[in-house]
Amino acid sequence: MGEAPAFCFDNLQNGFSFKSKGFETSADVGDKTFVIGGANSDSTSYIGVQIYDKTTCKWVIPTVLGTKPKPCKGHSTILLNEDRIMIIIKGSTPDDCIWFLEVDTKYVREQKKVLGTEVVAWSKGMRGDAEKPVVISGPSGVGKGTLINMLMKEFPSMFGFSVSHTTRAPRGNENNGVHYHFTDRSVMEKDIKDGKFLEFASVHGNLYGTSIEAVEAVADSGKRCILDIDVQGARSVRASSLEAIFIFICPPSMRQLEERLRARGTETEEQILKRLRNAEAEIEQGKSSGIFDHILYNDNLVECYENLKELLGLDGSAATNHKPYPDPKGIDLPLNHTVSKIDNKILINCGTPELETTSKNLIALDVLGLKGGAPGRTRGLNVYSIDSFSDGLNEKLS
Ligand SMILES: Nc1ncnc2c1ncn2[C@@H]1O[C@H](COP(=O)(O)OP(=O)(O)OP(=O)(O)O)[C@@H](O)[C@H]1O
């Protein structure tokens, strides 16, 4: 028989739990109690998670996926539904205070099968609707990197590049951490096994992959993420919960593709031939697999770039008018807030009980329109202040 839970079960009411010991909170989902913030070995660097299985009376330490929230002065926990728990971090910055611990989403169930362990996955909540990430695929040498560089140069505050990992050797002009994270195969294989990658594929004889962290780092910077990945990777992202726009870039002809690859001068003859052989299948899949929302032909570079901008909804004025997302104005939670759930709203009382009836002490999070989730951010949180003298939500904060 396992040890008795360290927290007080009496405190669990309708799935809502109060802090009961140190910074621990808990939520019941089915036969399991998820204890958040307990004394994990790693809990000095992030908020730990332990599971108490009531059928076996045993504690289980799950594999924890996703970027984890850092230890904090305290937090509240509220069960959103049977698949995810919302964590509200006290005293943190407005854009870092809402997190979701997924305990039984499709992604978590898939990862349980792959890893053969209990799995939970963190996903940070983001207010409003961020622009969808952009996945750009196409055969080697078609001009993906060139087009992406043009976008990043023209719209530096709007786009951020997802820096992939690869086992291939760096080219002369490539910097570690900028163009790629260059890594050993054994390290990358272990990280893949540990669930750190959104997608990965063997491409032209090397391993390439997008870490969850790479995509989240861009989201955290408030920019729209661009991924330059092959068709296999695009297929995996399409199957994940990351909602993105998928664009396939086609060469005008195989002859011109070969000319571009040779003119770039970065591959050996053998590598060029391998990339050209793979290109035929990639183009076939790009056009017919149904993965891609848009196909662009990169014949004339300037025209292709204009077409790319058009389908991303960018016109000439966007470069100057763009305001980085998200708007930093938002909720600032005091240490002594309390949380409750009514229908699809989470109510946070930021005042003392005596002040409860005054205006602006209550914040409502509307969780009806949540989108995305692990392995990525949970978007679509709407945050309002509530004037309790009026009938409802009166000021949208984001
Ligand atoms: N429309 C174009 N016309 C002529 N040359 C082009 C055009 N677009 C790109 N190029 C050139 O083709 C070469 C390959 O482009 P780029 O490196 O951007 O390809 P890529 O798709 O990113 O390749 P990889 O997948 O191997 O990284 C570069 O030298 C680039 O300057």
Ligand SMILES: Nc1nc2c(ncn2[C@@H]2O[C@H](COP(=O)(O)O)[C@@H](O)[C@H]2O)c(=O)[nH]1
């Ligand atoms: N599935 C993934 N494919 C990736 C990733 N990063 C890059 N790539 C693709 O690899 C080829 C070759 O790239 P190169 O830099 O060696 O020329 C190209 O098609 C890229 O799109 C990734 O993270 N995942």
